[in-house]
Amino acid sequence: MAAPSEESEFDPAIDSIKAVPVRHPLRWVMSVVVVVLVAMLVNTLVFSHITRDGQVEPRYQWGIIGHYFASPSVLRGLVVTIELTVIAMAIGIVLGIVLAVMRLSASPLVSGFSFLYVWFFRGTPVLVQLLFWYEISYNYHRFSLGVPFGPSFVHVDANTFVTAFVAAIFGLGLNEAAYMAEIVRAGLQSVDHGQTEAAQSLGMSRLMTIRRIVLPQAMRLIVPPMGNETISMLKTTSLASVVTVTELLLAVENIYDRTYQTVPLLMVASIWYLILTSVLTVGQYYVERRFARGAARSLPPTPWQRVRRNLFPAHVAPAQVVARDG
Amino acid sequence: MVVAAGVRKSYGRMEVLAGIDLTVRRGQVMCIIGPSGSGKSTFLRCINHLEKIDAGRLYVDGELVGYEQRGGKIYELSDRAVCEKRASIGMVFQRFNLFPHMTVLDNVMAGPLRVKKQSNEVARSRGLKLLDQVGLKDKVSTYPNQLSGGQQQRVAIARALAMEPKLMLFDEPTSALDPELVGDVLDVMRDLAHQGMTMVVVTHEMGFAREVADSVVFMDQGVIVESGEPGQVLTDPTHQRTRAFLSKVL
Numbered sequence: 394m395a396a397p398s399e400e401s402e403f404d405p406a407i408d409s410i411k412a413v414p415v416r417h418p419l420r421w422v423m424s425v426v427v428v429v430l431v432a433m434l435v436n437t438l439v440f441s442h443i444t445r446d447g448q449v450e451p452r453y454q455w456g457i458i459g460h461y462f463a464s465p466s467v468l469r470g471l472v473v474t475i476e477l478t479v480i481a482m483a484i485g486i487v488l489g490i491v492l493a494v495m496r497l498s499a500s501p502l503v504s505g506f507s508f509l510y511v512w513f514f515r516g517t518p519v520l521v522q523l524l525f526w527y528e529i530s531y532n533y534h535r536f537s538l539g540v541p542f543g544p545s546f547v548h549v550d551a552n553t554f555v556t557a558f559v560a561a562i563f564g565l566g567l568n569e570a571a572y573m574a575e576i577v578r579a580g581l582q583s584v585d586h587g588q589t590e591a592a593q594s595l596g597m598s599r600l601m602t603i604r605r606i607v608l609p610q611a612m613r614l615i616v617p618p619m620g621n622e623t624i625s626m627l628k629t630t631s632l633a634s635v636v637t638v639t640e641l642l643l644a645v646e647n648i649y650d651r652t653y654q655t656v657p658l659l660m661v662a663s664i665w666y667l668i669l670t671s672v673l674t675v676g677q678y679y680v681e682r683r684f685a686r687g688a689a690r691s692l693p694p695t696p697w698q699r700v701r702r703n704l705f706p707a708h709v710a711p712a713q714v715v716a717r718d719g
Numbered sequence: 720m721v722v723a724a725g726v727r728k729s730y731g732r733m734e735v736l737a738g739i740d741l742t743v744r745r746g747q748v749m750c751i752i753g754p755s756g757s758g759k760s761t762f763l764r765c766i767n768h769l770e771k772i773d774a775g776r777l778y779v780d781g782e783l784v785g786y787e788q789r790g791g792k793i794y795e796l797s798d799r800a801v802c803e804k805r806a807s808i809g810m811v812f813q814r815f816n817l818f819p820h821m822t823v824l825d826n827v828m829a830g831p832l833r834v835k836k837q838s839n840e841v842a843r844s845r846g847l848k849l850l851d852q853v854g855l856k857d858k859v860s861t862y863p864n865q866l867s868g869g870q871q872q873r874v875a876i877a878r879a880l881a882m883e884p885k886l887m888l889f890d891e892p893t894s895a896l897d898p899e900l901v902g903d904v905l906d907v908m909r910d911l912a913h914q915g916m917t918m919v920v921v922t923h924e925m926g927f928a929r930e931v932a933d934s935v936v937f938m939d940q941g942v943i944v945e946s947g948e949p950g951q952v953l954t955d956p957t958h959q960r961t962r963a964f965l966s967k968v969l
Contacts, residue, residue: 585816587812587814587816588816588818590769590810590812590816591810591812591816591817591818591875592818592829593769593802593805594767594769594805594808594809594810594879595805595806595829595830595833595834595878595879595882596802596803596804596805596806596807596830596834596882597802597830597833597834598798598799598802599798601833601834605829605833606818606829609820610818610819610820684820686820686862
């Protein structure tokens with residue numbers, strides 16, 4: 394094709410580029426590998442068989458999984474798992490915010506306390522903390538509220554107050570607070586100091602400044618790791634099975650202790666954990682979007698909007714080239 | 720309105736304010752000029768107690784800033800009392816410092832709503848009026864980052880005015896703006912001065928100082944080198960340091 398002459402006028406409709414695309418051989422190879430791997434996975438999950446005790450059976454017993462998937466005892470365990478997650482996270486978030494604000498206090502005693510709390514609860518395994526709360530009556534027969542070294546006013550019997558469930562809540566929630574405190578602190582410190590000064594120049598008190606100005610902005614940084622923590626907590630609640638809380642894992646354990654169908658029932662639990670995690674992931678996305686206000690010029694699309702955009706992409710304008718003769 | 724007598728302030732061994740004496744009368748506009756690092760912003764921030772002074776006395780409206788004198792003793796004011804005093808002093812920052820998570824109107828309403836505990840309707844109608852006054856009536860429900868710097872600074876001025884302050888402090892309000900946006904902000908400030916607002920303005924806008932200010936103060940290295948009427952300080956400075964500075968900026 395001859396180079397356009399000086400006189401020829403550039404017409405984007407005619408001169409739009411229709412180039413032969415560059416080939417990506419490695420991309421093709423990887424695509425084939427992925428397809429093969431997926432095919433192997435489907436085969437082993439659905440179609441393959443295995444000989445157990447002389448009997449040829451499907452490798453994965455989907456029938457058993459389906460049978461127990463929505464059974465009452467599994468669903469009861471599921472509810473307990475959700476309860477543990479929600480309550481422990483609520484304690485973790487509220488206490489975490491308090492600890493973070495304390496950590497930023499001008500008083501070395503107050504900030505030191507917060508530091509020690511985080512140091513202690515982050516420094517010991519959460520399973521040990523769960524066991525400790527479960528065995529609390531070994532050290533405390535009853536809890537009393539009163540003056541240190543002086544009289545006390547309210548008494549609670551340790552064994553009736555700290556049930557297995559309460560022990561799990563304490564263990565998980567107080568541990569979570571230590572991690573949340575660090576996340577919240579990082580978020581609070583990321584907000585420009587000019588925001589605090591502007592709020593104070595309006596006459597806002599320190600606490601109101603944190604609540605109305607700094608924390609809402611910090612949330613944008615706090616929410617993603619908080620979502621992580623929630624998803625992590627969902628699975629950590631399985632540790633409560635060790636202190637006899639019949640959550641999801643102990644619920645299926647109780648069944649396979651009876652039926653010896655260990656693996657299918659562990660899969661029942663796993664599938665439920667995956668479902669709950671998926672729900673949380675979607676929820677996290679919308680919470681993040683909520684706190685993105687004012688940070689981005691336009692809000693990010695919802696997953697549904699993104700799917701629609703991928704299915705019906707807007708027409709791409711033809712590339713425009715300015716012809717120029719040397 | 721503002722009286723400073725021997726105000727001193729140091730950060731560690733660095734003395735930022737080395738004895739400042741000045742008086743701003745009610746309804747007056749004072750412009751503070753000077754090279755960067757001369758302590759002018761620090762002094763401004765002392766006036767609403769964002770910075771504590773180390774020595775000297777600083778009065779706003781006849782009362783000590785941040786302290787209270789009772790029977791020959793000086794007591795530090797409680798946080799609450801400091802907040803109350805700040806509420807009556809408006810401040811505008813170089814970097815605007817609008818609240819990015821709130822709309823323009825919410826920014827302007829934040830003070831009256833949270834600090835003055837005004838009702839939503841009262842705060843809203845006053846907020847709308849102020850935004851109209853600074854020429855941003857059509858931007859009430861946008862977020863700050865969708866505005867130009869000049870627009871943001873005008874919102875910031877409206878936000879400060881919403882508290883019905885008796886004194887307005889401006890900390891280099893046009894230094895972060897593109898040159899063509901400076902004029903809009905200065906117009907708003909000029910209107911405010913004509914309405915009789917008492918203003919202390921740290922600025923590099925010599926034209927504004929010459930036109931609007933009742934007095935101009937030239938600061939350098941933590942002291943006031945020269946002060947007086949703008950015509951005198953800006954056109955016929957007596958001090959060598961003032962002359963050297965002005966020859967650089969004019």
